[in-house]
Amino acid sequence: LRVEEADPEYVLMRSFHQFQVNRSAPKLQSKLEDVEKEHDSIVLKDAKTIADYYQLKQQLERFNSRLHEFVTQPLHATPFLNPGRLVRVKDGQLDWGWGVVVNFQTKNIPKVTPNVEGGTVVVDVLLCCSSKAGSTARKRANPKLEKPEPVQSGEKGEWQLISVMLSAIHQFSSVRLHIKQDLKSRENRQAVANSITEAQKRLKNSIPLLDPVEDMKIKNDSFVKIVQKVESLEDRLFNHPQHKAEDLKQEYEAYEKRLQLETEMNNLKQMIKNASQDVAMKQTLEAMKRVLRRLGYTTPSNVIAIKGRVACEISTCDELLGTELMMSGVFNDLTPEQIAALCSVLIFNEKSNDEGEPKLKEEFAAPFRQLQEAAR
Numbered sequence: 001l002r003v004e005e006a007d008p009e010y011v012l013m014r015s016f017h018q019f020q021v022n023r024s025a026p027k028l029q030s031k032l033e034d035v036e037k038e039h040d041s042i043v044l045k046d047a048k049t050i051a052d053y054y055q056l057k058q059q060l061e062r063f064n065s066r067l068h069e070f071v072t073q074p075l076h077a078t079p080f081l082n083p084g085r086l087v088r089v090k091d092g093q094l095d096w097g098w099g100v101v102v103n104f105q106t107k108n109i110p111k112v113t114p115n116v117e118g119g120t121v122v123v124d125v126l127l128c129c130s131s132k133a134g135s136t137a138r139k140r141a142n143p144k145l146e147k148p149e150p151v152q153s154g155e156k157g158e159w160q161l162i163s164v165m166l167s168a169i170h171q172f173s174s175v176r177l178h179i180k181q182d183l184k185s186r187e188n189r190q191a192v193a194n195s196i197t198e199a200q201k202r203l204k205n206s207i208p209l210l211d212p213v214e215d216m217k218i219k220n221d222s223f224v225k226i227v228q229k230v231e232s233l234e235d236r237l238f239n240h241p242q243h244k245a246e247d248l249k250q251e252y253e254a255y256e257k258r259l260q261l262e263t264e265m266n267n268l269k270q271m272i273k274n275a276s277q278d279v280a281m282k283q284t285l286e287a288m289k290r291v292l293r294r295l296g297y298t299t300p301s302n303v304i305a306i307k308g309r310v311a312c313e314i315s316t317c318d319e320l321l322g323t324e325l326m327m328s329g330v331f332n333d334l335t336p337e338q339i340a341a342l343c344s345v346l347i348f349n350e351k352s353n354d355e356g357e358p359k360l361k362e363e364f365a366a367p368f369r370q371l372q373e374a375a376r
Contacts, residue, residue, distance in 0.1 A: 025272060032268040039261040042254050045247075050255045053242040057252075060233040063226055070223045071212050072167050074106065074121050080216065081123060086173035086196070086207060089125055089164055096150045098200070098207065099127040100179060100192055102161060121166035126183065126192055128157040159189040172210040175199055295320065317346035324374040334367060342367045 044050055071077060081104045089096040104123040130149040151157030161183060177195045180188045200207065212218045213227060242248060292298045297308035297320070304312070307327055311319040325331065331339055341364055 021274065028268055028272050032265065032272065035261055035265050035268065039258060039265065042258045042261075044251060044254060044258070046242075047255070049242050050251050053237070053240050054252065054255055054259075056233060056237050056240060060230065060237060063230045063233060067212070067223075067226050067230060068167075068170070070218060070220065070226070071172070071216065072169060074166065076212075076216055076218050077166055077169070077172070078104065078106065078121060080172055080210060081121075082176060084176045084179045086175045086177065086199070087123075087125060087169045088171040088173075089127060089162075089168050090170035091164065091168040094150050096127045096162075098173070098196060099125040099162075100177060100196060102126055102179065102183060104166075122163050123166055123169065124161055124163050125169075126159055126179075126189060127162045128193065129160045129162070130155060131158045159193045161189075172216075174208045174210050174215065175203075295324075297323075317343070321374060322346055325370075328370075328374065330367060330370050330374070338364060338367055 081101050083102055085101045086098055087101055088098050102124040104121055107120045107122070127148075128151045130151050148160060148162055177192065177199065179192050179195075183189050183192070210216055213224065237243060242251070245251065289298070289302060292308065293300060293302070295307070297305055297311060299305055307323055310326060311323040314322045325342075330342075334342065345368065
């Protein structure tokens with residue numbers, strides 16, 4: 001727009017970005033065909049039934065996540081972080097299994113208002129860790145393995161004291177074990193591990209959990225509604241005809257994979273559509289034109305107005321902000337010193353290490369406030 005009769009779309013069509021987009025189009029089309037073939041190869045026995053079951057399970061997981069957020073709030077959970085309590089730790093996709101609470105520490109929890117549901121709680125839990133991650137030879141070969149990892153299936157493992165966030169505790173058990181205070185020695189840790197194994201054996205791997213309403217006394221109305229919703233979804237899920245199907249796992253995973261491929265297909269189609277357009281940045285260009293029309297730099301027919309021509313002549317600072325200051329008459333009543341000071345604000349400079357804004361005299365502060373208003 002700085003040159004008469006310039007066409008911004010023509011400039012963008014000849015840009016390196018558009019060249020990259022055009023060059024990637026054949027690869028995107030080939031990848032789309034491969035994804036479509038993989039998608040079509042997935043055959044479901046009853047797509048509608050498994051889709052309904054999938055939606056129910058996804059809803060249940062979302063409500064269970066909200067339920068977990070309530071339960072693991074410090075106000076509700078800390079009274080039950082007693083030494084010896086069995087808890088199940090699950091951090092994202094890592095399932096650590098059952099462990100024993102040893103201690104916990106609180107940080108940033110307001111003491112003036114004890115009912116505030118905030119703060120950070122770090123819990124020390126005795127967990128079974130992979131012995132491979134603790135191997136000195138493996139640490140030297142791969143430093144990332146210094147971080148404890150959950151024990152793998154069929155592996156003996158080693159019991160260690162691990163600090164986890166309160167949010168990583170997935171379930172609270174009503175079972176409490178007697179543990180020794182000193183758990184530095186391997187013998188004492190193994191004794192606690194034997195107690196956990198014995199408890200699981202006696203309870204037939206069905207460890208009783210604390211009831212959030214009856215045991216933890218969470219009476220929040222929103223929480224009670226979530227509990228009722230979870231119970232309703234669980235009832236619908238267990239009574240669903242697909243729930244007792246022998247091939248449930250295979251069908252569920254196949255449907256989930258199919259959804260992932262559909263999402264990938266849609267993304268590829270959108271990328272191909274963008275590549276096939278005359279200008280890859282057309283939407284950005286249209287948005288910029290709308291802003292210029294709204295601020296009066298161009299007419300409704302995209303012809304450069306007076307403000308636009310003024311902005312074209314500014315090249316050492318923000319064109320729009322500089323033009324707004326000039327056209328609104330901010331400089332009219334200022335002294336040369338004030339004008340120089342105000343214009344210096346428009347020039348880019350490295351960020352200062354000084355904390356806070358500098359204190360300005362009123363003769364400089366008033367024009368600076370006008371500049372801030374124009375920038376908004």
